[in-house]
Amino acid sequence: MSALNQDYGTSLSWIAVDWGTSNLRVWAMDDNANILGSVESPLGMNAIAGDPKLSFEVVLVGLIDGWLTKDIVGLPVVICGMAGAKQGWLEAPYCDVPARPTDLAKGAVKPDVRDPRISVFILPGLCQRGDSDVMRGEETQLVGFMAAHPEFAGWVCLPGTHSKWARIADGKITAFRTYMSGEVFALLSQHSILRHSVDDGWDDAAFADAVRGACAQPTAFLHSLFGVRAGALVAPAGASVAPGASVLSGTVIGTEIADVLGLLQPGENIALIGAGKLASLYQAALAVHGHKATPQDGATITLSGLARAHATLVSTSKEN
Amino acid sequence: MSALNQDYGTSLSWIAVDWGTSNLRVWAMDDNANILGSVESPLGMNAIAGDPKLSFEVVLVGLIDGWLTKDIVGLPVVICGMAGAKQGWLEAPYCDVPARPTDLAKGAVKPDVRDPRISVFILPGLCQRGDSDVMRGEETQLVGFMAAHPEFAGWVCLPGTHSKWARIADGKITAFRTYMSGEVFALLSQHSILRHSVDDGWDDAAFADAVRGACAQPTAFLHSLFGVRAGALVAPAGASVAPGASVLSGTVIGTEIADVLGLLQPGENIALIGAGKLASLYQAALAVHGHKATPQDGATITLSGLARAHATLVSTSKEN
Structure with missing residues (x-):
């Protein structure tokens, strides 16, 4: 999807950017949160940090x-x-x-830019x-999720190489936990x-x-792993092996x-953000425990989260 | 240590062998469980399996x-x-x-040998x-440990790439658990x-x-791992980082x-078999919980375990 040479004229109200480690995605937005166009690039933080001819603004x-x-x-x-990391465009100190x-x-922090046509805000x-x-x-x-589900109370799961689970209550993100599950799975299955x-x-x-087994022995992870191998070794000859x-x-x-x-408290719910095979696995694992x-x-x-941040930034600048 | 050309004459009563994946160790033994000599070699199971010119007997x-x-x-x-694995000299089926x-x-299984001077027993x-x-x-x-501590009841720990913990009671090995801790540590710290x-x-x-923290959150392993990184990222500037x-x-x-x-029951003890840095770490971790x-x-x-097996094999052959 590319819209590089599209002129949106006065419809263009602001630009949204999700700048990751290994790629970035940019959207042209109008005043009513409609997408006018979008573009993706492999020039994530790592590519820019590794090439002295590149800068975030360029x-x-x-x-x-x-x-x-x-x-x-x-x-x-x-x-x-x-873009807000220490190795990024300009460090946006973490919000507690x-x-x-x-x-x-x-x-949000505002890096100095040479191009007068833009005014850049980097979220923490x-x-x-x-x-x-x-x-x-x-x-x-999470901010985008909260905008769509203002009454939600519970844990939101974002599966990935490093899965994130965040607790949301009373319109606040109150706590969160990163799990190295994706990276641990990759290392174990390959190395x-x-x-x-x-x-x-x-x-x-x-x-x-296996999901049920992990819940029955939640402290036994380092032992249960070996069962992946031992299960096949102790199976009777001719028996089918999982x-x-x-x-x-x-x-x-x-x-x-x-x-x-x-950690789930009574009355708390679980929500899942993601797509593809990995999200389906988390959906299936949650279903084992009766969570839809x-x-x-x-x-x-x-x-949606960037749009909410934009709205806050616009209203803040009007106040000032 | 080499004693390849030593003639022990009639003192030589039997030979003990610990044949591992990547090396082997051989002892010349007399009738009173004294060591006459010993020799080590890097020709473990993997080296033999990888070289068509080698065989276990050779x-x-x-x-x-x-x-x-x-x-x-x-x-x-x-x-x-x-030597008793499926890829070894002759498979000695697991004992339950x-x-x-x-x-x-x-x-024990007895492989056919060409050399009439030896009679080989491979333990399961x-x-x-x-x-x-x-x-x-x-x-x-474990058999050697039980010979020295016949009254022991509890768990014996053998730290390693794959740590083993075995429960011993009433002169029997009743259960055991392998933990992939050493391999997981190596993968995480290197890759x-x-x-x-x-x-x-x-x-x-x-x-x-960290040992105390793991015990306070025993189900949180995949999350606690990320704390190794996050701990440094959230530390105040200038603070010392563990x-x-x-x-x-x-x-x-x-x-x-x-x-x-x-899993430890009242009255059960913990024992530790091993040497060097890794065994010291397990000793220190157990001490955190008050286990000496x-x-x-x-x-x-x-x-000692091989000697006990030898004694059983000798008395069994006399019975037959």
């Missing part, structure tokens, strides 16, 4: 130059994600939990002290002794059994979910 | 040929470890728990159905995002804190120990 203006008519001045560009969406918007990530944790980018998805037990085979029932990938995936995701379920959570599209929710 | 006889006078016939050679030391000895490993688990080699250490947080720095107090290796190691070992402590466990040398205990 990359951004290169993508949106065709949208910017000559007479535009100070068009708001609202960015979430790694508990945090309201407006706290996040007010924590969230941090939690005590039980140390950080996020950058997902907090904007540990369990790689001999993992192939393309898959069985939904074996996955569900596919290792299903068992390993169910053990990892199931252990993560068992920990969160232990339909995955909600992450990109739409990110854009 | 490797073994090559090491002990100098010990065997011409008139020796059928000298007992008692072997534990991977609960198992007595005599059950293990009676499960242990397996557990239900909560699937297997071991090969460590069961002989995950946590590698940026792990260097040569070490702090005993930070290790102990060395990542100590925190990661304490989290991994502490999670393993928290799971075992949850002095590491006992593994090689001595293996030899």
Whole structure:
């Protein structure tokens, strides 16, 4: 999807950017939160940090130059994600939990830019002290989710290499937990002794059994892993063996979910943001425990979160 | 240590062998369980499986040929470890728990050998159905431990790449659990995002804190891991940060120990078999929970287990 040379004229009201580690996504927005156009690029934070000829402003203006008519001045560009990291465009210090969406918007930093046509706001990530944790980018998805579900109370799950679970109550993000599940699954299935037990085979029932097993022994993760291998070794000759990938995936995701379920308070709900295979696995694992959570599209929710931040920034600048 | 050309004459009563995946160790023994000599070799199971010119008998006889006078016939050679695996010399089917030391000895298999001077016994490993688990080699250490501590009741820990914990009661190995702690620590510290947080720095107090933390949140392993990184990111500027290796190691070992402590029954004890840095870490982690466990040398205990198996095999052959 590219809209590089599209001139939106006076409809163009602001620009939304989700700047990740390995890619970025940019939307041209009108005054009524309609998408006029969008563009994606592989020039995430890591690519820019690794190339002295690139800068965040050069990359951004290169993508949106065709949208910017000559007479535009100070068009708001609202960015979430790694552009605000220490190694990013300009560090946007973490906002502490508990945090309201407006706290996040007010924590935005403004890098100096050479191009007078844009005015850039970089949103902060969230941090939690005590039980140390950080996020950058997902907090904007949470803000988008809260805009669509203002009464929601409970835990929102964002599956990924590092899954995030955030507790939402009374219009605030009150706590969150990162789980290294995706990275641990990848390392174990590709580089540990369990790689001999993992192939393309898959069985939904074996996955569900492993999710149940992880909940029955929630402290036994490091032991349960070895069962992926031992299960095949102790099976009677000729017996069918559960596919290792299903068992390993169910053990990892199931252990993560068992920990969160232990924190769930009466009356709290669970919501799921994401798409594709991974979100479906989390949906299936939650269903094992009787929780119905339909995955909600992450990109739409990110854009909604950026729109809410933009609205706060506009009203704040009018107040001042 | 080499004693390849030593002639022990009629003192030589039997030969003990610990044949692992990546090396083997051989002892010349007299009738009173004294060590006459010993020899080590890197020709473990993997080296033999990878070289068509090698066989287990060729490797073994090559090491002990100098010990065997011409008139020796059928000298007992008692072997534990991977020589009994499916990919080993001859498969010695797993013995089920609960198992007595005599059950293990009676499960030994006898491969055909060309050299008439030796008579080879390969001891079986242990397996557990239900909560699937297997071991090969460590069961002989457990037998050696039980010979020295006949009244012991509780859990014996054998730290390693895959740590083993076995429950011993009434002269039987009743259950056991493998933990992939060593391999998980190595993968995380070398290949995950946590590698940026792990260097040569070490702090005993930070290790102990992480052990306590793992016990306070025993279901949170996949989340606690991320704290190794997040702890440094949320620390105030200028604050000292706990060395990542100590925190990661304490989290991994502490999670393993928290799971075992949850299984410990009143009156049960904990013992530790091993040596070096890793055994010291387990000793320190157990001390955090008030368990005093002095590491006992593994090689001595293996030899004691092989001696007990030899005694059973000799008395069984006299009975027959």
